[in-house]
Amino acid sequence: MSLLDPVYRLFESWIDPFKPRQDYEPPNRLLAYVWYYVGQAKWAFAAMLLYGFLNAVIEASLFTFVGKTVDILAAAETSGIKAQGWSGLAQNHGWQLLVMLGVVAAGRGIVIAYGALIEEQVIVPGFFTMMRWQSHKHVIAQSLGFFQNDLSGRIAQKVFQGGQATGDMMIALLQIIWFIAVYAATTLTLLSSLDIRLGGVVVLWIIAFVVIARKYVPLIRHHGKLTAEAGSLLTGRMVDGYSNIVTVKLHGASSSEEHFIREAMVGQYEALKKFTRALSGVRISLSSVSGLMIAMIGWLSIDLWLAGEISTGSVAFALALTLRLNLLLGRLMGNLNGFFRSAGTAQNTMELVAQPLGLLDAPDARPLEYSEGHIEVRNLKFHYGKGSGVIDRLSLDIRPGEKIGLVGPSGAGKSTLVNLLLRFHDIEGGQILFDGQDIAKVTQDSLRSRFSLVQQETALFHRSVRENIAYGRPGASADEVIAAAKKAHA
Incomplete structure (x- = not known):
């Protein structure tokens, strides 16, 4: 000293x-x-x-x-x-x-x-x-x-x-x-x-x-x-x-x-x-x-x-x-x-x-209140700002516990729909509801914390395996991390 x-x-x-x-x-x-x-x-x-x-x-x-x-x-x-x-x-x-x-x-x-x-x-x-x-x-x-x-x-x-x-x-x-x-x-x-x-x-x-x-x-x-x-x-x-x-x-x-x-x-x-x-x-x-x-x-x-x-x-x-x-x-x-x-x-x-944020929470946005996991897509429109194409007037009703598969050629909008459900982009028309709540009116972090997404490409941080598994839940215990790894057959 x-x-x-x-x-x-x-x-x-x-x-x-x-x-x-x-x-x-x-x-x-x-x-x-x-x-x-x-x-x-x-x-x-x-x-x-x-x-x-x-x-x-x-x-x-x-x-x-x-x-x-x-x-x-x-x-x-x-x-x-x-x-x-x-x-x-x-x-x-x-x-x-x-x-x-x-x-x-x-x-x-x-x-x-x-x-x-x-x-x-x-x-x-x-x-x-x-x-x-x-x-x-x-x-x-x-x-x-x-x-x-x-x-x-x-x-x-x-x-x-x-x-x-x-x-x-x-x-x-x-x-x-x-x-x-x-x-x-x-x-x-x-x-x-x-x-x-x-x-x-x-x-x-x-x-x-x-x-x-x-x-x-x-x-x-x-x-x-x-x-x-x-x-x-x-x-x-x-x-x-x-x-x-x-x-x-x-x-x-x-x-x-x-x-x-x-x-x-x-x-x-x-x-x-x-x-x-x-x-x-x-x-x-x-x-x-x-x-x-x-x-x-x-x-x-x-x-x-x-x-x-x-x-x-x-x-x-x-x-x-x-x-x-x-x-x-x-x-x-x-x-x-x-x-x-x-x-x-x-x-x-x-x-x-200094670029303004491209995607903001609504001024009165509240945390998402989760009850059962019911997703509704109503007359959804999204064209990446081009006026047409990708998704036009799509409606879906995904009930709690239901498993669905989206099938279509490359570029049909399958990944785009997932990104819209997570509100990575703002939709250009229609509504997406999660347990009856418009996702545009809830905070982004609270919405995404309710989803688990397996991406098309493997993404690993340069950190320990445990830190990667628990990334979405920083406070997870060792037992919870091990259980998650077993469920993923890791």
Whole structure:
């Protein structure tokens, strides 16, 4: 057990990822979608915002300290304080050195520890898991058709990646982009305090950066979204093939499966090339502008020093601050790339997760009241939304205990009728009654809990045999599980 465990637990308790909600359906617009989840952890992200500000101010202060230290040492050498050693420095500049030491040795460490705890103990485990859980809760409530019309691997990937992509996007925005924005503003203020012309060069630098960003950011965002979608499709196809590997092997379909995967991989490859071209363009443009601005600030600083308007320490401070700003702006563009890559993934996830539920319980739906198991189908119509075909004006009366067989060619609607009895789809006309209750007016879970369905294909979860047998009755005893297995001749 670590001495820091109580501190970790304190921060980890900020977000309860499994806290129930009335509604799990997020908005289908990106900003509203992000805020739907971020708003549930707003204090954690506000703490991250504060960290970005404090970290930027301290970072800029370090270079101020470098300049101050150079000036103190230069003055000590010319005034004879150097000969007095540490006692002379302490007597003449003790408070300045003490403040700088306190910020570097203690203040900076505290701020960085605070930021690490917010990111690693609050955002990553709490927010990521909360978003994944709530996305899963909404997706798992979707209709059967939702899952039949997409690849299971792709759905799972989007649900899992959505939490990380949105969290990474917010961390990049508040911890990195915000940090660099504050640092740039601090640099502008400090250099302007030396000479307004130095501040003017920084302003030109920032304007050039904004122009470059305005040109490339939309491109990066667009191609980031396309790359994320292509990657999701590729993953879905690969998982689909691996999940059905027996079918692939039995039919000798390795070649056709390879072509199917290659087609998706080529699409992802082409999308990725366009995305990386935009990244290269922005890096080249930014590097050219930054080189020119560093040279201008260096030349102007030396010119001011020659004119006696700034000290040697100020030159060192200005150049160090400028070089650091150059590194941070380069890092900013890289993080903007990551930010929009994450935004593309988040938007791609949103388009799946934020879909309204396709099959809802009626507002006044009640649990099914079982009495004897009498099923009535009255003038049933169902055409899969095509206007005709499949089932038209079908009526059945299945009495309690009665066994019936449905016979017909493939596509006649036998499986469709079973799916309608279970309300996997809403009927387009007529009624289905269970013990006199319209199944459209009872809850879906209570209806399906009264049916036992042997499907055409074998479906096993990657869990124990007992868990598979008892899936419909999680509280079943060992004896009940064994009895069920014997009845099924398992």
